[in-house]
Amino acid sequence: MTNLFLLVIMLVSVAQAQQSGPVTLWIPIVQSSPPTVAGYLVSEQNDALVAVGITSTGNVIIAGNVPVLAGVPETVLPNGGSGALVQIAADGRTISRIVRVASTLSHAALASDGSVVVCGPDGLSVVAPDLTTIQWTATPGNVVRCAIAHDGRVAALMAADRMLLVYPANGGIPRSINVLGTAVHDIAIDATSGLVFATGYTQAASDLKVAFLRAYRLNDGELAWQRYGFSASVVKGAGLTADSEGRRLVMGADGMLYMAGFTDGGNSIFTHDPADIHRVLSASELIKFDSYNNPFNLSGAKSLAWYGRFDPATGTLLRGQWLLTRLSDGKGNSISIRGLAVAADGTLLIVGDTACCLQGRSGMQLFAQTLGGYESGEPFVLVVKSDFSQRLLWAALAAPGATAGSSPAVAAAVTSDRLAVVVNLNPNSVNSRALITTGNPPFATRPGGTDGYYVTMPLNR
Template sequence: MKKLWRSDWMMIGLLLVSISVRAETFKNLPVMMTTYFGGSQADTINAVEVSAAGVLAAGKAPGFNPGVGSTDWLGGGDGIVTLFGVEGTRQHAARLPSEVLDLEADGTGKAVICGQFGVIVLEPTLTTQVWNKTDIGAVQRCALGADGHATVLVGSEIRIYDNAGTLLGNWQDNGTGRHLADVALDSANQIVIVTGYTQAASNLQIAFIEGYNYTGSLQWTAYDFSASAVNSENLAADSRGEHVAIGADGKLYFSGYVDGGNAIYGRNPQDISQQLSSTELISTDSYNTPYNISGAKALAWYGRFNPATGVLDRGQFLLTRLNDGKGNSISIKAITANSDGVIFASGEAYYQIEDRNNRQVGGVQVGNYAGGEPFLLVVAADLSQRYHWTTFAAPNKAAGGSPAYGVGVHGDKAALGVTLKLDAGQKAITINPTQPQVGGGSSDGYLAFWQVNFTLPSTPLLISPANGDTIAMPSPLFQWSGTDALTYKLVVKEAAGHKLLKKKYTTADVCVGSDCEVTPAGLILPNGTDFTWRLTAGNNAGNVKSDKAIFAVEFPGVPLLISPEDTSQVVSPLPLTWNAVSAANEYRVLIKTVSGKIKTGWLTTADICSEGVCSYVTTTLNIGDYTWKVQARQMPIANKSNSAKWAFRVTTSGVIPQALESGLTGK
């Protein structure tokens, strides 16, 4: 890293002051599938595209049988392009003579595919060729426009073809020290976009982006400043343009390398003397604000541009952090955007991305760190929030040295591709895999498929038991209102904290419209304890917790005492009467005095109750003060409900009360 000058530290300080409040990054990437892909030799995935036809992944897989139909093109060979369903099922494969280095598809799935063999365009099923060129040399990068035109990069030569494969133009961009890295095609404005860098001096590399028309006439440039201009602004950090792509929103997306924070990316791409404003260079936290960096660190920068003019809309740095807070390296290997301008990027990261150890893929927490691990980054269109930023190491394993070279999105589906090194036992998280184990060799392909959703579910509204309720059932019916979740996780605890239930339900199983309810199997709650319940609503964006509700259980219900009334004076023996509880099938009477207590056995409803009233006749009681209460239960459930406790005084003992003479003793 080159020296930071005072003016640039001042600029970084201003950026820190203007850092905006950022919403929290989603903890989990809710994948439909992650899987290995490859055989016993060295396999790679160099590009991924998503379209209406499915997911295309390109690279090499020598000797590997993907288990689906395959079509050989240009004689076939180790190169492979595989068509997957958006959920990850394999559908068809195309074989090419050598490793596929790049691929781009339009919205229908038509794809331009390139490598040492040249370039070929295939229809979405991969079974029909549109055109090919095998006599132009090795093609390192290629791009496809919405109108079917294609552009290719052959060394320092750029070539543009129409949708039938007719050459429309070709030109060289081979000035002194020029290094070309990538091409993109904006068919709406008929612009071919090229990026790379110039070795402007022995100690200075300067990124550039250029826009040409179809005949090779330069229309605009971005960055591409002279060495003297860069040095006069004290922006000594090396920079390189690495990747360009036209997003589904029609905008140009660029990612580049920078050796530190004092770089040209903080300036207007057409005027190096003009610093970017806080609405152009977006800083929200320490992971996109380049400060506290020592030593040579490879940072990344990415942004959105107008493809017709090269004018920057907005951009952002990207870096990782060491435990001591110092900046560390990261590299973007692929970039694209959906129709809303949400940016999807992938690459390799070094210790460590934001909140790395708490990230999850498919609900599985990521494993150990190793340098150069694959990452996915998904950022809001205004660059104010990272929706996802995760790596993919399997639990207790690492995935170092394994860049994610490809990422794609179409509608609400997205996919990522990794070349997973296998030289140190690397493993990645697998969810519903079609290939659960690595194939072998020095590397394997690895793919992730997920549904795009950045809107969290609504907070569930708890209905019953409501907060403060006492319910007359030991197996509660939990009811709530919910609208847009895919799952609900129910947690029931004792108020003291002991967890009694944690179970996830799908919306389809427990909801009709917004009305949701469930009685958890096997959950029987005792009387006399306070409980809490809470829901976590989940969808592909993340989870939202409801409030807690406290409730108690009183089952089968409280018996209401009738006679003798509280504080009555009575003669003994006497009948004790109470209202029957509809859910009870047994009762027990408890009588206490200063000298002891009398407790009956459990008496059945059939023996002591009639027409909603229950009665028990005491034995002869001595003169004195007593209390009495009744317990009710419904066997075989052990819960017991207690009545109120009433007092009476026996003033005469051994006299048969009038109630007994009248036969009103109950059944």
């Protein structure tokens, strides 16, 4: 609970006022903290969650492919099927309704006004903030990632041909942008800078992948700036031969652009200026404070993660940081980022899956419970201070007495005081995997199969 005080100045009677002046009273007001709830979306069949958002009223909106949930009201929009938006009330414990918006969903994104863009094999739709009306629909083909700007413009990434489409706020004919490279993994859009962004990699040589980050102007589709994307000869000439990829992009609530990347070793382009491979990043640009963000003592190729904050208008890297795990003998090990979100003050929320082991994994506690044992590919939640100087939370999610391997956390959302994360729990042959539950969730046990899971809790700084 947080105690606030309301300053009230009351003027007493004229006679008293002449003698003593204004009287100041301090009246305490009690403001509730966001709830902490973790539980499943239990259905009779497999679930596959793809995105999560938090509305201005505190509702959690989860997007995914969700079969019928017993006892939960449903709204079926045109062409609605298993692709659905699940609305969870601000208390975190009540599944208010399911809105079926597509046959299948691959991704979704929540706009600042509460509208939602959803996308998948059938194309994309923008759903109104009330979640009962489709504002417009487009059917360009299979859309694997989508993003929506605060002015309503929408970006869509086509699966097959690395085509980026940018739609006007009310739909209509999109602008097509051909993104050069071997694979495009993610996109973002920013109305303030007037740019749309794409990241992925180019197979620059048979033995070298090189990440790229590009910005295109919304008004004409032309390239505004490029970061990374160096040629194989330049990268090899600099001695930076670890494969690299751009994996995730997001516009933070602070107005900055964030990228999460992959590299198979510390000898990577992410150690250098993304605009000038010959300049090594300074200690104030590439932030290291312990062995979990400093890639040394690596044995063989490891899938390390990296994330950075960029000025969206210029592409300047403002801050970057490594992320890796450590084995019991101290050797560096692998971790993958699957989703990230950023609060208005720059606090980062990062999720994904990991190999052994997170810092302090043995005996780790969460929600006053001791977590179950490690298993490869378990989900993690990481909160990083806005200046990248501290990890505020770094936790696995295995239930006590269980494990949670091969079950990535796939998406995240954050506000000024709250975070939300979704996970797809994959069963093993003995059905012994489980995720931690707390706070009287809708469902604390799971029936089996692939189960969607969510956790929402206060964002503590």
